[in-house]
Amino acid sequence: MIDRYAVMLCGGSGTRLWPLSRALRPKQLLALNGKQTLLQQTALRLARHVPAKHLVTVTHDDHKFEVKGQLAEVLPEAVNGVMAEPYARNTLPAIAWAVSRIHLQSPNAVVGVFPSDHSIDNEDAFHRAWLAAEKGADLGYLTLLGVSPTEPATGYGYIQPADARIGQENGHAIYEVARFVEKPDRADAEAFLTQGYLWNSGMFVFRADVFMQLLTEHQPEIAESINKLDSSNIPEEYSKLPNISMDYGLAEKARQVAVVPVDMAWSDLGSWDSIYQRNDKNRDNNVCQGDVLALDTQDSLLWNTHGLLATLGVSNLAIIQTADATLICDRGRTEDIKQLVTLVQEQKPELAELHRTVQRPWGHYAVLEEGVNFKIKRISVNPGASLSMQMHHHRSEHWVVVSGVARITNGDQEITLKENESTYIPKTHRHRLSNPGDVPLHIIEVQCGEYVGEDDIVRFEDKYGRN
Amino acid sequence: MIDRYAVMLCGGSGTRLWPLSRALRPKQLLALNGKQTLLQQTALRLARHVPAKHLVTVTHDDHKFEVKGQLAEVLPEAVNGVMAEPYARNTLPAIAWAVSRIHLQSPNAVVGVFPSDHSIDNEDAFHRAWLAAEKGADLGYLTLLGVSPTEPATGYGYIQPADARIGQENGHAIYEVARFVEKPDRADAEAFLTQGYLWNSGMFVFRADVFMQLLTEHQPEIAESINKLDSSNIPEEYSKLPNISMDYGLAEKARQVAVVPVDMAWSDLGSWDSIYQRNDKNRDNNVCQGDVLALDTQDSLLWNTHGLLATLGVSNLAIIQTADATLICDRGRTEDIKQLVTLVQEQKPELAELHRTVQRPWGHYAVLEEGVNFKIKRISVNPGASLSMQMHHHRSEHWVVVSGVARITNGDQEITLKENESTYIPKTHRHRLSNPGDVPLHIIEVQCGEYVGEDDIVRFEDKYGRN
Numbered sequence: 001m002i003d004r005y006a007v008m009l010c011g012g013s014g015t016r017l018w019p020l021s022r023a024l025r026p027k028q029l030l031a032l033n034g035k036q037t038l039l040q041q042t043a044l045r046l047a048r049h050v051p052a053k054h055l056v057t058v059t060h061d062d063h064k065f066e067v068k069g070q071l072a073e074v075l076p077e078a079v080n081g082v083m084a085e086p087y088a089r090n091t092l093p094a095i096a097w098a099v100s101r102i103h104l105q106s107p108n109a110v111v112g113v114f115p116s117d118h119s120i121d122n123e124d125a126f127h128r129a130w131l132a133a134e135k136g137a138d139l140g141y142l143t144l145l146g147v148s149p150t151e152p153a154t155g156y157g158y159i160q161p162a163d164a165r166i167g168q169e170n171g172h173a174i175y176e177v178a179r180f181v182e183k184p185d186r187a188d189a190e191a192f193l194t195q196g197y198l199w200n201s202g203m204f205v206f207r208a209d210v211f212m213q214l215l216t217e218h219q220p221e222i223a224e225s226i227n228k229l230d231s232s233n234i235p236e237e238y239s240k241l242p243n244i245s246m247d248y249g250l251a252e253k254a255r256q257v258a259v260v261p262v263d264m265a266w267s268d269l270g271s272w273d274s275i276y277q278r279n280d281k282n283r284d285n286n287v288c289q290g291d292v293l294a295l296d297t298q299d300s301l302l303w304n305t306h307g308l309l310a311t312l313g314v315s316n317l318a319i320i321q322t323a324d325a326t327l328i329c330d331r332g333r334t335e336d337i338k339q340l341v342t343l344v345q346e347q348k349p350e351l352a353e354l355h356r357t358v359q360r361p362w363g364h365y366a367v368l369e370e371g372v373n374f375k376i377k378r379i380s381v382n383p384g385a386s387l388s389m390q391m392h393h394h395r396s397e398h399w400v401v402v403s404g405v406a407r408i409t410n411g412d413q414e415i416t417l418k419e420n421e422s423t424y425i426p427k428t429h430r431h432r433l434s435n436p437g438d439v440p441l442h443i444i445e446v447q448c449g450e451y452v453g454e455d456d457i458v459r460f461e462d463k464y465g466r467n
Numbered sequence: 468m469i470d471r472y473a474v475m476l477c478g479g480s481g482t483r484l485w486p487l488s489r490a491l492r493p494k495q496l497l498a499l500n501g502k503q504t505l506l507q508q509t510a511l512r513l514a515r516h517v518p519a520k521h522l523v524t525v526t527h528d529d530h531k532f533e534v535k536g537q538l539a540e541v542l543p544e545a546v547n548g549v550m551a552e553p554y555a556r557n558t559l560p561a562i563a564w565a566v567s568r569i570h571l572q573s574p575n576a577v578v579g580v581f582p583s584d585h586s587i588d589n590e591d592a593f594h595r596a597w598l599a600a601e602k603g604a605d606l607g608y609l610t611l612l613g614v615s616p617t618e619p620a621t622g623y624g625y626i627q628p629a630d631a632r633i634g635q636e637n638g639h640a641i642y643e644v645a646r647f648v649e650k651p652d653r654a655d656a657e658a659f660l661t662q663g664y665l666w667n668s669g670m671f672v673f674r675a676d677v678f679m680q681l682l683t684e685h686q687p688e689i690a691e692s693i694n695k696l697d698s699s700n701i702p703e704e705y706s707k708l709p710n711i712s713m714d715y716g717l718a719e720k721a722r723q724v725a726v727v728p729v730d731m732a733w734s735d736l737g738s739w740d741s742i743y744q745r746n747d748k749n750r751d752n753n754v755c756q757g758d759v760l761a762l763d764t765q766d767s768l769l770w771n772t773h774g775l776l777a778t779l780g781v782s783n784l785a786i787i788q789t790a791d792a793t794l795i796c797d798r799g800r801t802e803d804i805k806q807l808v809t810l811v812q813e814q815k816p817e818l819a820e821l822h823r824t825v826q827r828p829w830g831h832y833a834v835l836e837e838g839v840n841f842k843i844k845r846i847s848v849n850p851g852a853s854l855s856m857q858m859h860h861h862r863s864e865h866w867v868v869v870s871g872v873a874r875i876t877n878g879d880q881e882i883t884l885k886e887n888e889s890t891y892i893p894k895t896h897r898h899r900l901s902n903p904g905d906v907p908l909h910i911i912e913v914q915c916g917e918y919v920g921e922d923d924i925v926r927f928e929d930k931y932g933r934n
Contacts (some may be wrong), residue, residue: 001679020779048812134487150670168802188896191669217532261535272609291815293807293810293811293815295806295807295810296800296803306792306813307789307790307791307793307813307818308486308790308792308818309792309793309795310486310793310794310795310807310811311792312794312795312796312797312804312806312807313796313797313799313800314784314795314796314797314798317781317795319795321793322774323774324774324775325774325775325776325777326774326775326776326777326782326788326793327777327778327779327780328776328777328778328779328786328795329778329779329780329781330779330780330781332914333763333778333779335779336504336763336779337779337780339762340760340762340777340779343760343762344760344775344777347760348760348775351774351775357604358857368835368836368843369835369845371869371909372867372870373870373886374870374909374911375867376835376843376845376911378836378843398865398867398888400865400915402838402840402913402915403839404842408624419915420841420863420915420916421864422887422889422891422913442838442840442841444843444865444911444913446869446889446911448886448887449870449887462796
């Protein structure tokens with residue numbers, strides 16, 4: 001009986017799908033193909049194969065609360081398996097950390113590692129290939145899933161399988177890997193299409209003990225650091241880990257590496273054009289999301305989350321409108337968005353990093369307006385949640401409850417406010433906002449003061465460990 | 468010595484420049500060619516020729532305060548000359564009303580009538596032509612300015628001059644009009660270009676007494692109604708006036724109609740493409756306004772008033788982004804926007820009518836957010852200005868002063884609030900907000916209630932006569 005685990009990788013920052021994805025709101029946290037978020041889809045797909053409590057999710061501290069929140073909605077048993085990296089260190093340290101924990105519990109466990117920002121439309125094919133890869137793992141191989149290419153893509157790494165198969169399972173052949181190829185140029189990509197090369201999906205299956213041996217052999221320093229990690233020293237030890245990928249650091253160095261070819265309608269949804277390809281089209285061959293009025297418009301992606309988007313006499317565009325930024329891009333150029341995002345990072349860094357609506361462990365807030373000496377926020381607090389006990393040196397806050405019930409600590413006082421009631425928090429007062437009710441609490445906060453930056457906050461006590 | 472008057476027409480609603488223009492924010496109130504608003508430019512241009520107190524502006528009640536505000540900024544002496552129609556009735560009733568007033572004061576006055584939503588880059592040519600047209604007026608003619616066509620436009624009416632000239636002045640010939648031609652098809656427009664036809668600019672010069680005679684002769688009912696109008700019966704009498712244009716109602720019927728051809732770099736700025744043509748281009752041949760990041764983008768109009776607008780790999784587009792609606796249009800299709808606006812009017816009527824920021828006689832407000840049972844507004848009150856004494860049946864209001872000083876009547880109480888102070892107006896309380904200070908007052912208003920529509924307002928007293 002195989003003891004199965006799955007590691008779901010949820011790192012990475014989102015530049016390729018700007019302005020919908022932002023550094024602090026990467027692709028896997030978004031719903032992009034008409035279903036749940038990619039993270040939620042991935043978790044549910046993996047939980048068809050491993051027990052939910054054997055699903056380990058590695059993410060960055062910045063996304064921890066959101067990742068847990070999204071898992072809680074679809075697979076609550078997986079919430080405890082979330083591990084948060086204090087620093088982003090590419091895939092190998094993340095995988096090593098997760099596998100070392102699994103190895104402690106179950107040295108013979110068979111572990112699958114999966115990115116959380118891809119879509120797979122043929123789940124049955126995926127599961128059959130995973131089973132076949134487990135056969136490779138059983139033979140001691142690091143076994144990859146290799147996606148059969150459908151176009152000469154230059155944005156992926158490729159795997160060349162060797163001629164001889166090392167096994168067969170479930171109708172899937174298992175090949176040794178002849179070589180890994182970095183992102184090719186167009187000519188090579190076209191040649192690969194007819195030569196049996198496979199896209200490197202970033203999905204691996206292996207035995208935990210095999211992985212730990214390989215790590216010790218090829219990356220002894222990482223192995224040492226990972227073995228030293230405990231709850232007391234995570235930030236310090238993690239900061240010393242190198243920035244290195246699983247492919248480069250281990251797969252290309254190991255002797256026993258195998259690949260299972262699979263055709264499973266896979267997409268990395270890595271560009272607005274691939275989002276267009278993966279969604280249902282209307283009769284004008286447009287993909288429309290949100291409030292859109294399209295007249296004489298064809299072959300376009302019209303994705304709107306704010307206000308109205310109206311088009312006339314255009315075609316082949318990707319248009320993405322959010323509350324604070326809009327992109328209009330030729331659909332054939334969506335791979336080049338990196339250049340544009342670099343400009344945004346230089347000129348409007350806040351638009352590359354954050355959305356107007358910011359997720360927090362207790363709920364979310366949106367800045368509605370900001371001016372000299374004031375800022376207005378809509379704050380939504382989840383039932384039972386509580387902001388930290390805090391204080392501001394430079395601003396006072398006016399709170400108006402628009403729905404729900406608020407429990408408020410304001411200096412020495414404790415009060416309860418309901419809809420259409422308000423209170424005032426003078427600067428330097430210790431205060432805390434909680435939602436004791438069963439429905440979300442919505443308040444409008446008007447901040448006044450000589451400085452209204454987010455960093456004017458002293459946290460005294462926080463149920464999410466942020467003080 | 469000629470007693471000169473000018474009538475500036477400021478009616479019309481703005482659909483052709485949606486989403487920047489709206490029904491309640493027409494083109495003439497906007498700055499579209501890198502200078503003041505079109506209304507302000509027109510007023511200044513006319514005031515080079517007539518005394519500012521001889522400038523009569525006819526507008527609709529809806530725009531009265533904004534028109535006065537814009538005139539106050541550039542030509543304060545013209546503010547008293549604003550006449551507000553209670554109903555929009557096309558150009559003839561508006562002109563007749565204004566001319567009848569001028570005629571009472573000065574029967575021999577020479578009156579020029581001018582739309583306020585055009586741009587004229589060669590002002591000297593305009594003034595010379597006006598002088599020539601006054602010569603035609605002196606001979607008893609309704610005299611038009613006819614713009615020499617620069618392209619086979621199908622969006623304008625045309626004037627065919629007769630062969631014989633009736634006079635000459637300032638280097639300008641004055642011709643009798645052979646015929647008026649409605650908007651032609653493309654073939655006719657191309658033929659007109661080589662046959663000496665002129666664009667009908669809607670600019671007329673005539674003697675006040677001649678106009679009144681013509682009106683009595685050809686539109687006796689309008690003449691009668693206009694002569695009956697006094698301050699006591701304007702809404703009632705105005706409602707009876709027919710919807711009829713100066714061209715159709717008078718110019719095409721009169722025997723003595725003349726035209727002065729003029730080449731003055733005129734544009735009606737009637738489409739986004741014409742706005743593109745009239746503005747300075749950057750090295751990529753783009754016109755950019757507001758926060759714009761354009762990469763590999765050419766020959767486009769990028770007009771942004773909200774957030775960031777980013778483009779990649781596109782060309783020949785007109786993109787107009789506002790706080791609540793964005794238009795992306797092929798630059799060759801901007802004449803067809805009417806169809807689109809019709810759809811907007813059907814599906815999102817508020818986006819066809821209003822901007823998020825709404826002008827009021829006392830200042831302006833913007834709706835920052837609206838939800839079930841609440842609405843948040845930023846309210847700006849001009850120094851010395853005052854909202855009406857009012858009451859709401861269905862909503863309470865929380866006011867937070869973010870800058871300036873507020874004088875507030877709240878039921879029986881009168882209070883003064885300054886920055887970072889707040890108050891609460893319970894529903895059914897009579898209340899009034901004033902700015903007794905010398906700087907603008909900014910408050911944030913949070914409305915709570917079972918209904919937060921603008922029409923829940925009972926006005927008791929209003930210094931702008933709105934109760």
